Amino acid sequence: MGMRDKHCASRAAGGLINPVTGRWMVKSWRIDDLLPLAEKTYRAIEKTLGISVYHTLPLRRYCLNADDIKRLGRRLRNPRYADVLGPFYGAGESASPMRDEHGSFLIKGAAYLDVPRLLDSLQKHFKCIDEPFVHEQLTSCKGGWNYRGIDAKKVFFCEGAAISQNPWLHHLPIHSIKGETLLLDGPKSLLPRGIYHHQKWILSYGDGRCRMGSTYDETDLSPEPTEKGAQVLMASLRHSIDASFQIVEHKAGLRPTTPDTRPIIGSIPGTENLYVLNGLSSKGASTAPHMCQALIRHVFHEEPLDPEMDCRRFITAVADGQ
Numbered sequence: 001m002g003m004r005d006k007h008c009a010s011r012a013a014g015g016l017i018n019p020v021t022g023r024w025m026v027k028s029w030r031i032d033d034l035l036p037l038a039e040k041t042y043r044a045i046e047k048t049l050g051i052s053v054y055h056t057l058p059l060r061r062y063c064l065n066a067d068d069i070k071r072l073g074r075r076l077r078n079p080r081y082a083d084v085l086g087p088f089y090g091a092g093e094s095a096s097p098m099r100d101e102h103g104s105f106l107i108k109g110a111a112y113l114d115v116p117r118l119l120d121s122l123q124k125h126f127k128c129i130d131e132p133f134v135h136e137q138l139t140s141c142k143g144g145w146n147y148r149g150i151d152a153k154k155v156f157f158c159e160g161a162a163i164s165q166n167p168w169l170h171h172l173p174i175h176s177i178k179g180e181t182l183l184l185d186g187p188k189s190l191l192p193r194g195i196y197h198h199q200k201w202i203l204s205y206g207d208g209r210c211r212m213g214s215t216y217d218e219t220d221l222s223p224e225p226t227e228k229g230a231q232v233l234m235a236s237l238r239h240s241i242d243a244s245f246q247i248v249e250h251k252a253g254l255r256p257t258t259p260d261t262r263p264i265i266g267s268i269p270g271t272e273n274l275y276v277l278n279g280l281s282s283k284g285a286s287t288a289p290h291m292c293q294a295l296i297r298h299v300f301h302e303e304p305l306d307p308e309m310d311c312r313r314f315i316t317a318v319a320d321g322q
Ligand SMILES: Cc1cc2nc3c(=O)[nH]c(=O)nc-3n(C[C@H](O)[C@H](O)[C@H](O)COP(=O)(O)OP(=O)(O)OC[C@H]3O[C@@H](n4cnc5c(N)ncnc54)[C@H](O)[C@@H]3O)c2cc1C
Pocket: 001, 002, 003, 004, 005, 007, 008, 009, 010, 011, 012, 013, 014, 015, 016, 017, 131, 132, 133, 134, 158, 159, 160, 161, 162, 163, 178, 179, 180, 181, 213, 214, 215, 252, 253, 254, 255, 256, 277, 278, 279, 280, 281, 282, 283, 284, 285, 286
């Protein structure tokens, strides 16, 4: 069960999967393992539910200064990056309308996951109960749990930033980082379908519509989109491309983030048959399939959890007063 909450991170997200991220242009955490499993999982869901949600796309990233070019040069000489980086195109060589003063390069293996469509289909398939879950009404009974007349052997909490309201988990050090995205309408044949990473990312659907994001704000934790967020994104858009776009939709969500930026999964210490999956931060599209698989194998096949993801790394620290 869970709410179709328009402010949840998954509905605001771009759904981008990008193997090389950040200012330092490094491979995302464990991406070599995460990416094949993510694609396999989403393809299997597509087949079962008869939907199309996982779209591999070309991703072009633009260098923003001379340091970016140097960094890229180092990555291109590193054999670990051969499977994810394409060649460097000098300034203006990419034949794209984006501002291109320092050149660009292609990132291989990128994709876009249509998260709202995926969630709608999964919620329909599993006949999800769409209402607020009241933790106080969950009671233990006969080695399992009961919630308003529903018996469950095991309960999994996957609440994103709302984990702060969970009496069993509120002490976990998960903090929220607010993010906003815009759906834009622009000239029809300007940006071919693909992902363009300049100051911010632009996901072009190829029909004139683009989603653009995103902002990072740790001070304003209200769920609503803000005028300030729209201004930041539009200023970045104007810097990156010389064309006129109208805002069609503006979304906001809270990224559930951990101090070490690694997800949190596992059984909740001191309880029986209660589990957590959270801390997907800004990379839920690529990390969620692996986290679900690891948690299921742990719970049903007693496979040990990787300590880097195990919730006990924080819960033990809290118990020890660290
Ligand atoms: C602006 C923005 C852009 C992003 N872009 C990307 C991107 O391009 N690629 C990427 O991989 N990630 C991106 N992310 C991150 C991604 O959205 C998150 O990693 C992911 O969505 C987290 O999923 P979650 O299920 O843990 O949390 P959420 O998506 O927040 O879902 C939690 C769910 O639990 C429900 N819930 C909580 N408490 C209760 C309760 N008491 N009763 C009933 N229901 C409850 C909520 O209603 C919600 O539906 C972005 C995030 C933001 C905010």
